[in-house]
Amino acid sequence: MTSALNKLLFLLVIAMQPVYNLVLASNTMTDSTIAPIKTIKLASLEWYPYQGSNLPNQGVATDIVMTVLKSKGYEVEIDYLPWSRQMRELENHRFDGILGAYFTKERTQKFIYSDCYLTSSEYFYKRSDSKISWKKLSDLKGYKIGLVRDYANSPQLDNADFLHKEYVNSDIANIKKLLNGSLDLIVINKKTAEYLLITSMAPFFNDIEAIKPPLITHKLCILFNRDDPKSKQYIADFNQGLAKIRKDGTYKKILQRHGFTP
Numbered sequence: 001m002t003s004a005l006n007k008l009l010f011l012l013v014i015a016m017q018p019v020y021n022l023v024l025a026s027n028t029m030t031d032s033t034i035a036p037i038k039t040i041k042l043a044s045l046e047w048y049p050y051q052g053s054n055l056p057n058q059g060v061a062t063d064i065v066m067t068v069l070k071s072k073g074y075e076v077e078i079d080y081l082p083w084s085r086q087m088r089e090l091e092n093h094r095f096d097g098i099l100g101a102y103f104t105k106e107r108t109q110k111f112i113y114s115d116c117y118l119t120s121s122e123y124f125y126k127r128s129d130s131k132i133s134w135k136k137l138s139d140l141k142g143y144k145i146g147l148v149r150d151y152a153n154s155p156q157l158d159n160a161d162f163l164h165k166e167y168v169n170s171d172i173a174n175i176k177k178l179l180n181g182s183l184d185l186i187v188i189n190k191k192t193a194e195y196l197l198i199t200s201m202a203p204f205f206n207d208i209e210a211i212k213p214p215l216i217t218h219k220l221c222i223l224f225n226r227d228d229p230k231s232k233q234y235i236a237d238f239n240q241g242l243a244k245i246r247k248d249g250t251y252k253k254i255l256q257r258h259g260f261t262p
Helices: 003-032 060-069 083-091 171-179 190-202 202-207 231-246 250-255
Strands: 039-043 074-080 097-102 111-113 116-128 142-148 164-167 185-189 206-224
Touching: 039 060, 039 083, 060 074, 060 097, 060 116, 060 231, 060 250, 083 097, 083 206, 111 231, 116 171, 116 190, 142 171, 164 171, 171 185, 171 190, 171 206, 185 190, 190 202, 190 206, 202 206, 206 231, 231 250
Parallel strands: 039 074, 039 097, 142 164, 142 185
Antiparallel strands: 097 206, 111 206, 116 185, 116 206
């Protein structure tokens, strides 16, 4: 009796399979009609610990942005490029936006921004045995200051022609020059400095230190091309999604799993 019942159930499942497949196909078609997948292509920088191809979920900034955009129906493509090239490629419409851009008034002439989703504080760093301190930029006359080429620092520093500034292509290059005495100071994000020292230069972790106060605290946003007709929709979708994950607690959870304070 049991064997006959099992056989009957098996045959019933087989018989219903075409109906199930039809329903599944119908549901899939309905979902894709209602919410078609949209692709957005973003340029990004290997900027640890905020964003990077080798970080968990590609870093806290990337995790926030991808969570928001996926919740709005986007498929997100990310390419990692040097900062200067990102700006050129965005201006030439090879990308839809740049993930992790500081807000500056100068950039608003050609570009528009999403809402801010993180902040980032930049500091002067010195060797630990140095007595350098500062309250105003003029206190730093006569010192060699290392900056990264094409990074936004602060308007006051960028326009301070009375200071001796030297440029390199990466934060790690500046740290090395500071350690070997080629520079007196460098400007770097505090979390980036700590990450690079811990992961790449652990024996020198205590050999350099930040000087308070911070030079500037930047807002971190997505940068879009002003003359791209799709940019306003991208921004509207992102801003709505960001507001939602802030409200429902998802944003806080993302920060915490990357070791950032909400």
